[in-house]
Amino acid sequence: MCKCRPALSVAGMQNTAIEVHDLKKSYDGRPVLRGVSFSVRAGEIFGIAGRNGAGKTTTAEILQGLRSRDGGRVDVLGFDPGPERRRLRPLLGAQLQTSALPERLRVGEALRLFARLAPARSDWRQFADAWRLGPLLDTPFGNLSGGQRQRLFVALAMINRPRALFLDELTQGLDPVARRDAWQLIEQARDHGTTVVLVTHDMEEAERLCDRVAVLHDGRLVACARPVELASSTGTVRLRFSSPAAAGLAGLGSVPGVTAVGYDGTTADVTVEPVAVVRVATELARRDLAPSDFTVIRPSLEEALVPLMNGDPR
């Protein structure tokens, strides 16, 4: 069973906001979570990635007390989201994957209502401005576009200034500009000390936002690390450079750490272990080859995670 614990800081101290141990859940006898364990530290943006049906949303909803669990131990901000969900809820913000508001409820009314429902006094206009909802205040929810709805949901999720924020498919339906705005606001929330749990399919989003990403496959945690660590976990990088002739590449495959050498007539494509990058560069220099376009291509998070999401344990 893969476990995921936050790395200790230099000071050796980290406040844990969420602790999950051996979490299990079944629907009608079909297991969807088979003993998932991880910790989320306070003020961290923690991603949960995986294919459809991997158990991401179920995990996030159990942490919020919206679903019961069959087994395991969960602690969110010092509360068990099962029996103590009433005490926990005011501390949480949530943007759910599938939820809605009444069709005729106007944006301004929704913001006012949720600000009134919040345990602490909250200025809803500030959230309307931050999420560019000002021009939509009189628009009924039923008339909003997908992206406008998402913006409203995230604004509502943050209106109670939560200590932990759960965002499920945050940027689904947002245009690129709104998506980047959303990322910026989430980072701001994190900078103010909010712990963010981000359920996502979007690897660019995970790479850009998340301090750490947990990967679920078939109800099991198969990886959990910083995005850069996950991306480098494929074990290889690619080197691309122009080469006038294949002859100049002869014998390159025997350099320790080189796993493959390709050549398409103009460009060499060499796959190497990360430690072999310098060796290859040195070898090229020794052969008086100094390509100006020598490029090291590290695998993207998506390239690294797709095999994991497909259950390849590597």
Place this chain on the structure above:
Amino acid sequence: MTALAALTPTELRLLVRDWTVLVFAFVFPPLVMLVLAGVFGTHATVGFGWRNPQHYYVAASVGVPVLALALVGLPVTLAAYRERGVLRRFEAFGVSPATVIATQAIVAAGLILVGVGTVLVVAAPTYGIPHVTHPVQAALGLAASTLTLLLLGIAVGLAAPSARAAQAIGLIAFFPLYLLGGGGPPNGAMTGAMHSISNALPSPIPAIADPWLGLPGLGVQLAVFAAWAALALVAIWWLVRRAAHQS
């Protein structure tokens, strides 16, 4: 501010924006009253229990907004909230489904009173408002029938898989309770079997009209309401447990 106090005005505004509910709750009852009271005139017959038909239909129509809002308006809204994830949206913010449902029941009860008032406002200048023989019993009949039908409406709203299904179930329940309750032909004009069925149904029409016009029998009707309310409460309890088990 409590969730109930914050939600109630919002829910009221939302329901008022739904013209279909408004028509069914506020236009349909006085319209039916105007037509039926006009058709049967003022000549008392045995079918009407020797009551003035115009008086009968004015008193009987007071129960129609109860049926419309409790059996159709409330379940449709509640099922739509379940179907579309609105209850879940509120739950994630710490507002329990029970609070949202209670809010909707309160709003429906308020609109029922407005609907009753609308029937009386339309009746006053047309056929006149008949003398209320037993006002306390008539008010008790209104309160008991409203409470029972709201509970049944909540059960339908929790059981129906969609808003459309809730509307269908609500309408299927509405018409027997309206017609067999005496909203169309009076109870005295029904055959023996229909009369027996009518007596076992939780219709607000006889519970309000009979004490209003001086007929006995509220005690039996209250017992019928109690039985249906108990049934509705058991159904609600079971449906809530089922939903919790499924989550």
